[in-house]
Amino acid sequence: MKKNVTAKDIAQFCGVSQATVSYVINNRTDQKISEETRQKILDAIEELHYYPNASARNMRTRNCTSIGIVCARDYSRQAFLNALTGISRFLSRLDYTITIFNEENLRPEENSAPQYVKSYYSNLIDGLIYISNHDHLAFIRPAVEHQIPYVVLCMDGVFSRHSPTPHAFDRVLEECAEFCRRRGFCDIRYFSIDNAGLFVNNKYPVFREALHKIAPDCQLRHIICPAKNRELAEMQLFLADYMQNSQFDLAISQNYDIGLCLQREILRKHFSIPQPIRNLFLNDVNFYDMTYPSVSGIAIPYDEMGEYAAELILAILEGAEDSFSYREFKCHLILRESTL
Amino acid sequence: MKKNVTAKDIAQFCGVSQATVSYVINNRTDQKISEETRQKILDAIEELHYYPNASARNMRTRNCTSIGIVCARDYSRQAFLNALTGISRFLSRLDYTITIFNEENLRPEENSAPQYVKSYYSNLIDGLIYISNHDHLAFIRPAVEHQIPYVVLCMDGVFSRHSPTPHAFDRVLEECAEFCRRRGFCDIRYFSIDNAGLFVNNKYPVFREALHKIAPDCQLRHIICPAKNRELAEMQLFLADYMQNSQFDLAISQNYDIGLCLQREILRKHFSIPQPIRNLFLNDVNFYDMTYPSVSGIAIPYDEMGEYAAELILAILEGAEDSFSYREFKCHLILRESTL
DNA sequence: CTGAAAGCGCTTACAG
DNA sequence: CTGAAAGCGCTTACAG
Numbered sequence: 001m002k003k004n005v006t007a008k009d010i011a012q013f014c015g016v017s018q019a020t021v022s023y024v025i026n027n028r029t030d031q032k033i034s035e036e037t038r039q040k041i042l043d044a045i046e047e048l049h050y051y052p053n054a055s056a057r058n059m060r061t062r063n064c065t066s067i068g069i070v071c072a073r074d075y076s077r078q079a080f081l082n083a084l085t086g087i088s089r090f091l092s093r094l095d096y097t098i099t100i101f102n103e104e105n106l107r108p109e110e111n112s113a114p115q116y117v118k119s120y121y122s123n124l125i126d127g128l129i130y131i132s133n134h135d136h137l138a139f140i141r142p143a144v145e146h147q148i149p150y151v152v153l154c155m156d157g158v159f160s161r162h163s164p165t166p167h168a169f170d171r172v173l174e175e176c177a178e179f180c181r182r183r184g185f186c187d188i189r190y191f192s193i194d195n196a197g198l199f200v201n202n203k204y205p206v207f208r209e210a211l212h213k214i215a216p217d218c219q220l221r222h223i224i225c226p227a228k229n230r231e232l233a234e235m236q237l238f239l240a241d242y243m244q245n246s247q248f249d250l251a252i253s254q255n256y257d258i259g260l261c262l263q264r265e266i267l268r269k270h271f272s273i274p275q276p277i278r279n280l281f282l283n284d285v286n287f288y289d290m291t292y293p294s295v296s297g298i299a300i301p302y303d304e305m306g307e308y309a310a311e312l313i314l315a316i317l318e319g320a321e322d323s324f325s326y327r328e329f330k331c332h333l334i335l336r337e338s339t340l
Numbered sequence: 341m342k343k344n345v346t347a348k349d350i351a352q353f354c355g356v357s358q359a360t361v362s363y364v365i366n367n368r369t370d371q372k373i374s375e376e377t378r379q380k381i382l383d384a385i386e387e388l389h390y391y392p393n394a395s396a397r398n399m400r401t402r403n404c405t406s407i408g409i410v411c412a413r414d415y416s417r418q419a420f421l422n423a424l425t426g427i428s429r430f431l432s433r434l435d436y437t438i439t440i441f442n443e444e445n446l447r448p449e450e451n452s453a454p455q456y457v458k459s460y461y462s463n464l465i466d467g468l469i470y471i472s473n474h475d476h477l478a479f480i481r482p483a484v485e486h487q488i489p490y491v492v493l494c495m496d497g498v499f500s501r502h503s504p505t506p507h508a509f510d511r512v513l514e515e516c517a518e519f520c521r522r523r524g525f526c527d528i529r530y531f532s533i534d535n536a537g538l539f540v541n542n543k544y545p546v547f548r549e550a551l552h553k554i555a556p557d558c559q560l561r562h563i564i565c566p567a568k569n570r571e572l573a574e575m576q577l578f579l580a581d582y583m584q585n586s587q588f589d590l591a592i593s594q595n596y597d598i599g600l601c602l603q604r605e606i607l608r609k610h611f612s613i614p615q616p617i618r619n620l621f622l623n624d625v626n627f628y629d630m631t632y633p634s635v636s637g638i639a640i641p642y643d644e645m646g647e648y649a650a651e652l653i654l655a656i657l658e659g660a661e662d663s664f665s666y667r668e669f670k671c672h673l674i675l676r677e678s679t680l
Numbered sequence: 681c682t683g684a685a686a687g688c689g690c691t692t693a694c695a696g
Numbered sequence: 697c698t699g700a701a702a703g704c705g706c707t708t709a710c711a712g
Contacts, residue, residue, distance in 0.1 A: 006689055017699040022691055032697050051461035055404070056689035059395040059704050066439075077421050077626075088442040092455060097464060099406075100438045102428040115432060121391035123705095124437060232629065260630035267632045271611050286417075289572065290600035291631055292607045346705055357683040362707055372681050396705035399688050463689095 005050045013044045025052060058123065066097040067313060068116050068125035072133040073103045074200045074230075076255070078285050079302050083131050083153055086306025094314070099125050113142055120148045127313045129153060129306075134201050151313040155201070155300055157329045158309045162321060172298055172331035173203060174210045176252075176280065179333060181215035185249040185278070188220045193235070193258050196228045201254050203282060225258060235261050243269065250278045250339070256285045263295065263338065274340040284331075293337035300331050345390045353384045365392060398463065406437040407653060408456050408465035412473040413443045414540045414570075416595070418625050419642050423471050423493055426646025434654070439465050453482055460488045467653045469493060469646075474541050491653040495541075495640055497669045498649045502661060512638055512671035513543060514550045516592075516620065519673060521555035525589040525618065528560045533575070533598050536568045541594050543622060565598060575601050583609065590618045590679070596625045603635065603678065614680040624671075633677035640671050 007025070011018045016037060023031040024041045044050070058064055069087065071080045084098075091098055101116045119125050127149035132139050136152055143150040144161075152159050157166025180188060188211070190204050204222050211218050223242065227235040235258055243265040251266065253259040259281040266277045273293050281288065284300040308327055315324040347365070351358045356377060363371040364381045384390070398404055409427065411420045424438075431438055441456045459465050467489035472479050476492055483490040484501075492499050497506025520528060528551070530544050544562050551558050563582065567575040575598055583605040591606065593599040599621040606617045613633050621628065624640040648667055655664040 004689090007691095008689075011699095018690080019692075019700085020698060023698095026691085034697070037697085049461070051458060053399065053689050054459075054462040054464050055395045055399040056704090057691075059393065059399060059706085060689080060691045062704075064395070077417070081417050081421065084440070085442065088440060092442060097459070098440045100424070100428060100440060102425065102432060118391060119394075119437070121389070122394040124394050256627060257630060260627060260632075264630065264632040264634075287596065287600060287627065290597060290604065292600075292604040294604075344705090347707095348705075351683095358706080359684085359708075360682060363682095366707085374681065377681085393705050396688090397707075399690085400705080400707045402688075 005048050007050070007052065009048060010041060010044050010050050013048065014040050016041065062123070064123050064126045065095060066099050066125050067091060067310065068099045068101055068119060068128045069131065070101040070103060070114070070116055070128060071131040072139055074195065074198065075131055075133045076201075076283060076285070078256075078283075079155075079300070080131055082284075082302035083306035083309070086303040086308075087129060087310045088306075090307045090310035096310075096314075113146070117142050117146050117148065120146065126317050127151070129309050129313055134199070149313065149316050151309045151316065153302075153305050153309045155203075155331070158305050158312060158327075160312055160316060160321065163312075163326050166328060168329040168331045169203065169298075169300070170206050170210075172333055173207045173282070174214060175333045176207065176282070177210040177214040177218075179335075179339075180211060180218055180250065183339075186218055187248040188218055188250045188252060189223050189246070189248050190220060191223045191225055191239075191251060191253040191258055191262060193227045193230065193255060194224045195230060199224075201283075203254060207252070207282075227258070230257060232257065232261070236264075239265050248277060250280060252280050252282060254282045256281060256283060259283075259295070263291075267293075273337050275338055278340075279338040288334070289336060293340075296336045296339040297334055298331050299334050301329050305329055345388045347390070347392065349388060350381060350384050350390050353388065354380050356381065402463070404463050404466045405435065406439050406465050407431060407650065408439045408441055408459060408468045409471065410441040410443060410454070410456055410468060411471040412479055414535065414538065415471055415473045416541075416623060416625070418596075418623075419495075419640070420471055422624075422642035423646035423649070426643040426648075427469060427650045428646075430647045430650035436650075436654075453486070457482050457486050457488065460486065466657050467491070469649050469653055474539070489653065489656050491649050491656065493642075493645050493649045495543075495671070498645050498652060498667075500652055500656060500661065503652075503666050506668060508669040508671045509543065509638075509640070510546050510550075512673055513547045513622070514554060515673045516547065516622070517550040517554040517558075519675075519679075520551065520558055520590065523679075526558055527588040528558055528590045528592060529563050529586075529588050530560060531563045531565055531579075531591060531593040531598055531602060533567045533570065533595060534564045535570055539564075543594060547592070547622075567598070570597060572597065572601070576604075579605050588617060590620060592620050592622060594622045596621060596623060599623075599635070603631075607633075613677050615678055618680075619678040628674070629676060633680075636676045636679040637674055638671050639674050641669050645669055 007018050007021045010021045021041055023033055024038050088098055128143055130140050130152045132152050132154045155169040157168045159166050192202050192204055193200050208220055211220055225235055225238045239261050251262045253262055263279050266275055270276050281295055281297040284298055288295045288297045315321050347358050347361045350361045361381055363373055364378050428438055468483055470480050470492045472492050472494045480490055495509040497508045499506050532542055532544055533540050548560055551560055565575055565578045579601050591602045593602055603619050606615055610616050621635055621637040624638055628635045628637045655661050
C-alpha cells in the first residue's frame with residue numbers, strides 16, 4: 001500500500017490550515033502568505049514527501065490534466081512517434097498526462113462510440129489530438145458530435161475547428177512538380193495502395209493538379225496497387241508484374257512499403273545509380289538516407305507539429321484560442337540517390 | 341462546460357439510492373438487486389448519458405486504473421510501437437488507461453527523480469511497464485527505490501521482480517551461431533555503436549560465447565563505431581573508412597542504422613546478390629523484407645510481449661503474482677537476401 | 681433487497 | 697494574512 005501523506009498532514013505538521021497549504025502548493029498570488037509560513041510548508045512537503053493527489057484535485061477543479069491522442073489506423077508509425085515526441089515534450093512540462101487511444105481496439109461490430117468519447121465523459125481527458133491521415137472529417141466526427149475539444153495533426157500541419165486549413169504538404173507537392181519539370185521527367189507513374197477500398201493517405205489529386213499547372217507537358221498516370229491489410233506479398237506480386245514491361249521516368253508513392261517494393265523491382269531489373277527509373281517517396285521515414293541507394297523523400301516536421309498541437313489544444317481548453325497566433329509549417333523535398 | 345450527470349441524478353430519476361446505482365454499475369454480485377431495479381437503472385444510465393466520474397471513483401477506491409509506460413531512450417522505435425500495441429490491446433479491454441513517459445524529457449541537470457515517480461505518488465499510475473534496452477538494473481532503479489510495482493519488457497522477454505529471467509534473445513543468438521557454423525562463415529565482424537560511452541543494446545558478449553561454444557573455429561572481432569547521439573554522418577565516415585580495405589564473411593549489427601550503413605558500404609563496393617560480405621541485423625525492423633537486397637534479421641514478438649507484460653503487471657497489482665503462470669517467448673532468425 | 685451517511689483528498693468562497 | 701466548512705462524485709460499511 002502506498003503511504004499517504006495528505007495536505008492535512010502537512011497542515012497539522014506546520015500548525016496551519018489545509019487552505020494555506022493548498023495556496024502554497026498552487027502558488028496562488030491572490031492570497032497573501034507570509035514568506036516564513038510559505039517556507040515552512042515547502043520544507044514540510046519536502047521532508048514528509050508529500051505529493052498532492054491528482055484525482056482529488058481533478059475532481060475538485062473539474063479538470064483532468066490529460067490529453068488524449070488518437071492515431072489513424074493507417075498512419076505511418078514514424079509520423080505517430082515523431083508527433084508523440086513533440087506532444088509529450090510540451091505537455092510534460094505542464095504536468096499534463098498523455099493518454100493513448102488505439103483505434104485498432106475499436107470493435108467495429110459494435111456500432112458504438114469510440115473509447116475516447118467515453119473517456120471524455122468519464123473525465124479522463126480534457127481534449128483530443130487526432131493524428132490524422134486522409135479523411136479528417138470522418139475521423140474526427142465523434143469529437144464534433146460530442147463536442148469534445150480537439151486539434152488535428154496531419155501532413156499539412158495542425159488545425160482546429162476555427163483555425164485556417166494548413167497546406168504544408170500541398171506546397172511541397174508543388175516543389176515536387178517543379179522538380180519534375182526541371183529534370184524533364186515526362187512520364188511519371190503515381191502508385192497508390194488500395195487497402196480494400198481505402199486509399200491510404202492519397203495525395204494524387206493534389207499532385208496531379210500541381211503538375212498540370214507547373215509542368216503541363218508531363219504525363220502522369222495513377223497506378224493503383226491492391227493490398228488488402230497492406231499485405232506485402234500481394235503488393236509485391238502486383239508490382240513485379242506491372243514493372244516487368246513498363247518503362248517510365250519516375251515512380252512516386254506515398255508509403256514506405258509500396259515505395260520499397262517499387263524500388264526493389266526497379267533495382268532488381270537493373271541495378272545502377274542513377275536508377276533506370278527514378279523513385280521518390282512522398283513521406284518522411286527515418287531510414288531514407290541509409291539505404292543504398294538512398295531514397296528521395298519529404299521532410300515533415302512532425303515533432304514540431306506535435307509540440308504546436310499540444311500548445312493549441314491547451315489554448316482551446318483555456319478558451320484562449322482567440323488570442324492564439326496560428327502557425328504554418330514547412331515541408332521540404334530532399335533529393336537523394338534514387339532520383340540522381 | 342461538460343454536462344454533468346451524476347450517480348445521484350440517476351438515483352433520483354429512478355427513485356432509488358445512490359448506493360444501488362453504484363452496485364449496478366459495478367456489477368456487484370454480493371449485493372442482491374432485483375432484476376427490475378437493475379434494468380430501470382441501466383435504462384436511466386443509457387437515457388441520461390451517464391458516465392461515472394473516473395476521478396471520483398479512483399479517489400474513493402485508491403486506484404488509478406492507469407499504467408505508465410517508460411521507454412529507454414535508445415530503444416528502437418519499432419520495438420516501442422509494437423510493444424505499445426500489445427499493451428494497449430490488453431489494457432483498453434479492462435478500461436485501464438496508458439500514460440506515456442518520455443525519458444527524453446528528463447532534465448539531467450536536476451538530479452531529481454523521474455517524472456513517473458512523482459506520477460506514482462500523485463496517484464496517476466498504479467504501476468510501470470519499462471521497455472528496456474540493455475542496462476535494466478540502472479533503468480528500473482527508481483521503481484525499486486520507491487517501491488513502485490513494475491514489469492520489464494526487453495528483447496529477451498518480460499520479467500518482474502519475482503519472475504525468472506527470460507532468455508529469448510540469448511537463445512536466438514545461439515541459432516545465429518549455429519547458422520554461422522553451418523554456412524562456414526569463419527571471419528565475422530560484430531559492429532556496435534559507441535554513443536558517447538553508451539553501448540546501445542550490446543549483445544556482443546552473449547553472441548561471442550554462443551559462437552565460441554557452437555562454432556569454435558570462427559573468428560570474431562568486435563568493431564566499435566563511434567557515433568555520438570547516433571549521428572549518421574559520423575557512423576558513415578567511420579564505416580566507409582573501415583570497409584575500404586576490409587574483407588570478411590559476415591557483418592553483424594544490432595541496430596538498423598548501423599546495419600544499413602554497413603549494408604551501404606558493402607553494396608557500394610560491389611553490388612551483387614549474394615553479397616560479397618553477408619550482413620545480418622540482430623533486431624526486428626519492419627522494412628527488413630522490403631529493401632533490395634532484403635535483410636536477414638530476428639523476429640521478436642514485441643506485440644505479444646506487450647500484451648503479456650500488461651497482464652503481468654495487473655496480476656502483480658492485484659497481489660496475484662503467486663498464481664500467475666509465467667511465460668517464455670521465442671525469437672526467430674529470418675534469413676533473407678543479405679545472407680544468401 | 682435498499683437507504684442514509686461517512687469519507688476519499690483536494691480547492692475555494694467566505695468569514696474573521 | 698489565516699481557518700472552518702462546504703462540496704466535487706464516487707464507494708462502502710452499516711443499519712434496517
